[in-house]
Amino acid sequence: MSRVLVIDDEPRIVSFVRRALGADGIAADGVTSGARGLELALTGMYELVILDLLMPGMDGTSVLTQTMARRPQQSVVVLSALTDVETKVRCFGIGATDYIGKPFALAELLARVRARLRPNGSVGGEALLTAGGLRMDVRRRTADAGAGPVSISDREFLLLQHLMSHAGDVCTREEILADVWGCSFDPATNVVDVYVGRLRSKLGAYAVETVRNVGYCVHA
Structure with missing residues (x-):
């Protein structure tokens, strides 16, 4: 079973996303602290990390930067209320795999997560x-x-x-x-x-x- 880590300072979002992923057959852990999220992301246990940006203490940009510096192959989907192009491009430049704005449609989130977890990546076709x-x-x-x-x-x-x-x-x-x-x-x-x-x-x-x-x- 695929395993996903959800990092968001809003407990209701963490709970909601975890339940939705679980119902879709995807195991998910969740934390509300950027520092704890970074610690878990660096373990290599997760095929995908879903990451909020606006968090107290260690923010999501810092988590993303440090994760990419130490685990550049880690897939990270940013899930944030910041939807301006500058922020998106900055996150992609750091190494984010995908970016979804809040408020988000659950069906879209699940579709993008499933795409990233496919055995052959996010594309179909020839191997x-x-x-x-x-x-x-x-x-x-x-x-x-x-x-x-x-x-x-x-x-x-x-x-x-x-x-x-x-x-x-x-x-x-x-x-x-x-x-x-x-x-x-x-x-x-x-x-x-x-x-x-x-x-x-x-x-x-x-x-x-x-x-x-x-x-x-x-x-x-």
Whole structure:
């Protein structure tokens, strides 16, 4: 059974989400303290963490930052009343897997959680994607540019999947941000560039090509 950790300072939300997940066949633990939530998130016991941002003491941004620093593969879905693009982009930049605004629809929350807990990640289709000299195993969440497979994070996976699915085409920052992060384009954000840089650090400088003033491309 999949196991999820819910971190929110509102006990009624923790209880409500835990019951809903349990009814859906997903085991869930819940805490109302950011510090305790961080402690549990770092144990590696949970496939997914659902995290509030506005909490007294240690806030959710601090929990997210420290979790990603020590467990970069951990999937974290932010569940917050803060719904501005700047906050969303900042959380995605830190490493959040998904972002849901409060008030939220339970059906949407469950659907997104189920998508993140699928054995082959949040996408369907083939288990192995190839484009040019790149190979990506969608079940193991690894990518190989010829030097052997390396692990990639959820967001790196989604970004590389988008680029490989459009191999040979130039993908603009606007469409990448909309498809991979679910955000409207913000000309001030560099989150796409940051994640392209992370992919290059793992797969090599030429894994993703920059098309000046347009976007990025993976060769077919």
